[in-house]
Amino acid sequence: MPPTLAAVAALPQLGLRPLTGPPAGAPAGAPAGPVPDTPVMWVAVSELEDPTPFLEGGELVLTTGMRLTSANAAGYVDRLVGRGVAGLGFAVGVIHARVPPALVAAAHDRDLVLLEVPRPTPFIAIGKAVSRMLAAEWYEDVTRAFQAQRELTRAATAGPGALASRLARLLGGWVLLLDPSGAVRHAEPASAAGRAADLAADVARLRRRPEARPADGAALASVALSVPGEHIVLQRIGLGGRPRGFLAVGTAAPLPHVAHTIVGAAVALLTLQSEAPRGGRDQRAALAALLLGLPPESPAVPRGALRVLACGGRSGGQGPVLDALDSDPAGERCLALPLPGHTAIIVPDGLTGPVTSLLSFAGPIGVSDPVPAGDGEPAGCGALVTALREAEDALAAARRRDEAVQSYADLPGQGVLGLLDPGPARAFADGLLAPLRAEGLLESVRAYVAANGQGEAAARALGVHRHTLRTRMRKAAELLDRDLDDPAARAELWFALAVTSNEDGRFGQPGDSPPRPPEIA
Structure with missing residues (x-):
């Protein structure tokens, strides 16, 4: 909820004094009643006799009464009430020594909250105070949404x-x-x-x-x-x-x-x-069988706690990695599987350090969290599939950061994207974004989503006119067959853009909407 008129009027540093709204049945001249909890969406300063064409409703309008007279006060109040403003602040000691009685009477008759602004209080101080309250509310909403997203995840x-x-x-x-x-x-x-x-x-x-x-x-x-x-x-x-x-x-x-x-x-x-494609489960099961290599009862299967390493080979390819494992006693207790772009290796937890040192020459290495096993039995297939995904995510981070070894445990939180299997998620994202790529609209939509649907901010980020951006968004909406003003549609696009944001083909790090302070415009 935005700040209320009562909360703004109660700020002691502003010294605002309510002049309207005495309790029902109070005698004439009785002090004003409590200020209502009307939401204040913004502060607008205007000396126009009719400022309503420039208002949206919900504003606290501030004026010195430059063009107000006893004759036009009632009409002025009628127009403000018809526009739905939150209230009217009248500065005394500038044009008028006190608030004109005709304005007070008209505001009282139309239930418009009228606040007297003392001469020492500049209008900009009221605007800044409301801006700070709006920013605090915005931050509270963002914090609540982020916490809720984590709980939903x-x-x-x-x-x-x-x-x-x-x-x-x-x-x-x-x-x-x-x-x-x-x-x-x-x-x-x-x-x-x-x-x-x-x-x-x-x-x-x-x-x-x-x-x-x-x-x-x-x-x-x-x-x-x-x-x-x-x-x-x-x-x-x-x-x-x-x-x-x-x-x-x-x-x-x-x-x-x-x-x-x-x-x-x-x-x-x-x-x-x-x-997500239903075939993804079968693919994970087949990959787990390849990683295990031998029946679980075979003595060649590593026992106890395990880790999975993803070793990214340099120009020499994956052959040197396999040769290095074959040449060292520690390698005899590992299972290695060449995969596109890297080699996956199942390693006993106690040999993680020696094996990473042995393979450091071959390129960056991603290390999964440990996979526990009970009573000396091999770890389950599903746990190894998860460990492989962790190792690949860590390898992608090591490549981006130009580090020799990156542990999954040291990566920042994975958020919603960390729940998804890379293959199905990328297939979903590519399918959703393909029409935008074909029409050259991807970057415009990316800016629009990053601006949370705010066309002005997105247009400034792209360096185009807002009408140009609006035309592009209409075309994007037609291509995607969805309303881009719908938060759910923008959320889907955010996920798709985040999934495809990394050039190395992996995802799981924060998406394309960097945190930033609230913009008051």
Whole structure:
């Protein structure tokens, strides 16, 4: 929530004095009542008799009354109220020694909050104070969204149901996860399952295939519903003409901006999981069998805790790596597998140091976290697959940083991207971004996503006129068949851009939206 008019009026350094709004039934001349908690979106200074063409609503308007008279005060107040301003601040001691009684009477009659600004308080001090409050609110929202993303990321590792449960707790409402037919896959709390029948018609609207869409070709990505005492957002999960499912969220109050961001992150996670090729599981199992090489009961299989190394060969290729392992006693206890661009090596944990020293000549090395094993038995296939991914991520970081050895444990947090298998995630990202690349719109969309959908900021970053950028975004929306003003659509694009941001083919580091201080414009 933005700062309220009551909070601004209460700042002691400003010395603002409310002049309107006495309690009901109070006698004439009674002191003003409490200032309401009206949100203040911005501070606008204007001496125009009619400033409303330059206002959006929600502003605290400041004036010295240069053009105000007893005759036009009522009309002035009517226009401000009609525009929906938060309140009016009137500076005394500049043009008028005191606030004109006609203005006070008109503001009182129209329930417009009128604040007296003392002569020592410059308008810029009020503007700065509101800007600081807005910036603090923005930072709080960003912090909350980041923390929520981390919680959703952790929950996603346990499956879509756990993610839906976590989302319900974050929003303080109920969550339904529906399959493509509209049937309930998960409800949090369980009693929310009964609401699926009420959403059937809206689910059908979101399920429309391309040929059944309205004449304008617009594809619905979400539906917002408002019923007595409840606000519902229904989101489509998946890409293309056939949805993979639906996410419904219900809360007692309308979702604030930060909550929409949290819901968008949940939808993006569910979409990425649902769009991953089903063959990825078989590929991981085949890779694990290659890495193990021999049946688990074979004595040649390393026992105890293990690590996986990803050794990137230089111009000599992978042959020298294998030769070095063959020539050293430590290499006899390792299993090596040449892969495109590097060699994967299963190493007993106790030999990690000697083996990395042995292979340091061949190029950078990525080292996984240890894979434990119980009672001297070999580590499981799934654990080794995870360790291989960790080693490859560490190798990619070592190449970027020009380091000889990089441990996965020393990498920064992997965030949402760390949940994904590289192959399926890159296939999803390449498919989503291919139309933009073909039309030369990728960098424009990247700037638009990095600016969080703010066209002015994106246009400045690209060095183009805002109308040029708007034209490009309309074309991108048509190519992608989605609304780029939808936070969920931008979240999907952010993931795709982050997945494809590293030239070495790996991902898992922070994406393309660098943190920056809030821009007040």
